[in-house]
Amino acid sequence: MRLAPTPGQTVGPFFHYGLPYDGDRNLVPPGSTGSIALHGVVLDGAGVAVPDALIEVWQARPDGTVSREAGSIRRDGWAFTGFGRTSTGRDGRYVFSTLEPGPTEPARPAFWAITVFARGLLDGLFTRAYIPGPDIDIDPFLASLPHERRATMLAQPGDRGYRFDIRLQGQDETVFLRFDGSERRRP
């Protein structure tokens, strides 16, 4: 049986009292041992900051295992749930406090799975923020992308963690993903 999927719709401009919650962006307390920032700016096709975007991350632990712990909404300060959510500020910026994810599959580079929602964006978008490393060059998916497109999926290491800018449109538009149909090819 295959059921037809329910279509998406824009998150609109008024999600701020529905979706954000206390501690949403802090997968670990900022400044705690091992904590890093994953941060960036969301830009539209005119290069203008998007001040009403919602960004979510879903990631593995540093050892590459996937958390099955609840507690992403009421964080107890101890459980690492692997999920975070934040909304961009007036300047289009977002920041998460988190741990560096490890690779979940052998010889595959580690990444943050990311969703982007915004007013003006009729459906949510998926992307990945990859951690640069030697595996980047041998990953079959990344190798399938033109070099300049691939660069839009690489997080840039910095002092406090990684920077990952999201460009919704334009010359250096971020690579966005679709997964549909892929579940049938699972080994």
Place this chain on the structure above:
Amino acid sequence: MSSVPVPASRLPTQTAISAEIATLHQDPRCAGAAQQRPRLDFAPYRSSLTRHPTKDLHHVDPETIERAAPCFGHWDVDPLEADLTIGHAGEPIGERIIVTGRVLDGHGRPVQGQLVEVWQANAGGRYVHQGDQHPAPLDPNFTGAGRTLTDDAGWYRFTTIKPGPYPWRNHNNAWRPAHVHFSLFGTDFTQRLVTQMYFPGDPLLALDPIYQSITDPEARGRLVATYDHDVTTHEWATGYRWDVVLSGGTSTPLEQEDDQ
């Protein structure tokens, strides 16, 4: 909401926007599987002009992390959060309604114990949001945000107030049909969905570029709830039924046999 107000006289008319919608609905590029989703570049929704990707979405097989989803538990969600009409000093104004349905994956299996979040305008069409300039009254007894977890059969259930339609600045005399915003998680992160539920018989649906961005009438019809008299409760609330199907879902060994 545009940050720079444009005088109403300089905005396109509803007639112009409706003509643009009709043209796009006849565009052959709207045919096929793509019409099951909203068109990201749908110019009648003016805010989409600079915010839609211009390159095709890149097909990829989900990796381990994407074939799992965050876990939410009873620690995360208080059962009272499913009732948007309580938690204030008095009763909110408007039609009390129950909205309930099942969350299923593409194979028809219930999505169990997953998070469903809603937010909406009040009965007068006003959001509790700084950016909402609609001169309709705020209701001191209504915030309009709720959360729940689906049960073992995939059911969710909210008690709320029927939201009012509200004006926006997309074009002259633009009004959003009444809607409840929904946010859902599946068993796989690839199923993450944010959408809107509409009410049956709303004359504004035909005029709304956001709803009409889904060019297949059957697909956009799936966003409209059904009035359900069995959900309606005696002397208390009218009832609406709205099921959500999340795309795909990880194959189980059983399902793989079915698919072959």
